[in-house]
Amino acid sequence: MKKSQKRSLTIIFSIISAVYVLPILIVFMNSFKANTSVKTETFKIPTGDSFVGFANYIKGATFGNYPFLQSVGNSFIITVISVALILVCTSMAAWYIARVGSLFSKIVYYLCIFSMIVPFQMVMFTLARTADDLGLNTPVTIPIIYLGFGAGLAVFMFVGFVKSIPLEIEEAAAIDGCGPIRTFFMVVLPMLKPTLISVGVLEIMWVWNDYLLPYLVLDRTKYMTIPIHIQFLRGSYGAVDLGAIMALITISIIPIIIFYLTCQKHIIKGVAAGAVKG
């Protein structure tokens, strides 16, 4: 390809990229505007009358009888506990499945693969009921549901990786008198690091953004998450200050962008690894 062609491609892509980030910039811009201006002059830069500074943020964080920051906190708690639980439990299960190879472990493995092709709507009604009966409807206990419903992909990815680790390393550890628990945590787990990161990224993106599962499972009068809170405010469309909602969306996007810019390499790698799961 000629140099001039390459240069024109760079220019074209710069323009497309600018258009691509525009929706996020528009949200950011509108979060500083008064309610009426969001609707009538969505694409104008806030000036003079329409500019309200950080008033939207203060309003957004406090209005309603459920503070938005509490939803942010719940989202954080649920994501952190769920992902930690999934990583520890499924990697242990995967090691057991890959190394023991009994009939039972094979059945568990194939059930996990099967669960990956089942859409959530198939189980949502009964799952919500089961979770309620067992008291798994708080931010601290809902991770058990996430572990159960998300086990499929995680176990599948871990088993694939464990199978590629040579047995000799673990045998050497066993000969040196290392029990299975120590072997797993001191020898196997460090070797699983790349897969831990990939699975971790996929699960973080899933749990953080998930709407329907927590909406149906959590006790809604007491606990909301960011997606639930935003959808809840949308239900009262028109009655709610649009500028304030834009401020809330900005607050909820900022952690994602920070997460993305700091772990970009791992995220792209993890996503690609999850996609080729067939």
Next chain:
Amino acid sequence: MKLKRDAAALNSKLLRRPIQKCFILFLIPTFGAFIIGFIYPFLQGIYLSFCKFITTRNATFIGIDNYKTALTDSTFLHAFWYTALFAIVSLLLINILAFAIAYALTREIKGSNLFRTVFFMPNLIGGIVLGYIWSMIFDGVLSRYNTSILLESKYGFWGLIILMCWQQIGYMMIIYIAGIQSVPEDMIEAARIDGASGWQTLIKVVIPSVMPSITICTFLTLTNSFKLFDQNLALTGGSPFEFKSDGTIIKTTEMLALNIYNTFYGSNTAARGTAQAKAVIFFVLVATISIIQLRATRNKEVQQ
């Protein structure tokens, strides 16, 4: 290869026995949660699809009536065809655009890393927030013509297509870039020496070699469209509604997953059995697509 690995595992009694003794620690936490979070609800769901129920406790068995009602439900059929149409349009658009971008970005142009970062970013934002962002933007444009995305079903359709393109092009682009980068450089070089034009190299050399990526992305976009829920709910929620003479209300932009949800949690609690039957049909549909995908990707790998 597989035989050899299994043999090795069998020989390693040294490892197997002690691990098996720790069964409760290693396997039970995941398996227990798996029963609660998947196996039990799944089996109960299949059973309830043959029952009349309002809550899971007072179900009475009624046979296949729910399936009959589901398959003659005009809202369900409308949602099915709407979803199918949406899936095909978004599949074509997303894949063509993602491939074009990936192909251009692997031409060693300046700033391609930055462009990659930008295109992938929307993928991290959740469906509900995405729906809200785009409904504000579409209404910002449409309000100048005194209309709204909620008033015309064609706006809802193309709006959701634009939203999904924005979200998914970056994801598919990453898979295509990986595929294109694994095409051996000397193969392209050889084609060029033989006098192939840039276009011919693309059609005859690059595209056949990235067929596995194309299969993966095709099925990913297909299943994503069929399972789409959050974006559909947040952008239009099914509006505008069409009132039929027989009293049924067709939500013109409602997709399958949202239709099932609305049947479950709508005002008519007697329809929950029907909703569960719809969910089973939906599961069979999605599972079939996934299994064909698995087969297709396996076959392609063998050929290489």
